[in-house]
Amino acid sequence: MKMSKIAIATGLAVMGLSGMAQAELSANIGATSNYVWRGQTQTQDQAAISGGIDYNHDSGFYAGTWVSNIDWGTAGSGEELDLYLGFSGEASGIGYDVGAIRYVYPSIDNSDFTELYGNVTVFSMLTVGLAYTIDGESGGAYDSGDLYYYGSASFDLGDGWSVGGTLGHYSFDKATNSDYSHVQLDVTKSAGDYGDFTFSLSNIFDQDGNAYDNDLMPFVSWSKSF
DSSP, X not given: OHHHHHHHHHHHHHHHXXXXXXXXXXXXXXXXXXXXXXXXXXXXXXXXXEEEEEEEETTSEEEEEEEEEXXXXXXXXXXXXXXXXXXXXXXXXXXXXXXXXXXXXXXXXXXXXXXXXXXXXXXXXXXXXXEEEEEESSSBTBSTXXXXXXXXXXXXXXXXXXEEXXXXXXXXXXXXXXXXXXXXXXXXXXXXXXXXXXXXXXXXXXXXXXOOOOSOEXXXXXXXXX
């Protein structure tokens, strides 16, 4: 791990000295009527405000951070802070993205965890990927050994409209009877300088005897990048 951290720090230093003309910083803000992550509400079906900053280099390296309010009911409420870095690119017409992300919950004890992730995209619209938890504090779900994998597709309908869908499955290593699958449909309209507006439908199914809420969740979101 120490060698990996040194390599990353060295890469950042080199880019800072010689590659700034090939790098850019961007920011994003967003609002949603319900923060839904992998089929589960993170805000008790209430609204969330989010924002982030990203660094992207022409080499394919990127790093960033993102924050949102959350409410887990009896488990606690506060904020989620994501810290991530990775490398993306394209080879022979196939896009790829690999990296690591740390989910931090400053106001909720024993909830932070880290994932390694990767995905490939073909025809610029079909994506398959997975995320593997390598470190967690919960001792149950979202601990080391958990695996999330998914497939998604997106289609440009023209005139700023697009539609997409995701089918995912979560397999937990230490949490008994907690595995689940979910599906989500998104319809997005780009409003140019005013950002993007999305209407989504999300649902959990194949509950395997667990207590997840499998009611259909409709929600609307807005996002804008700078």
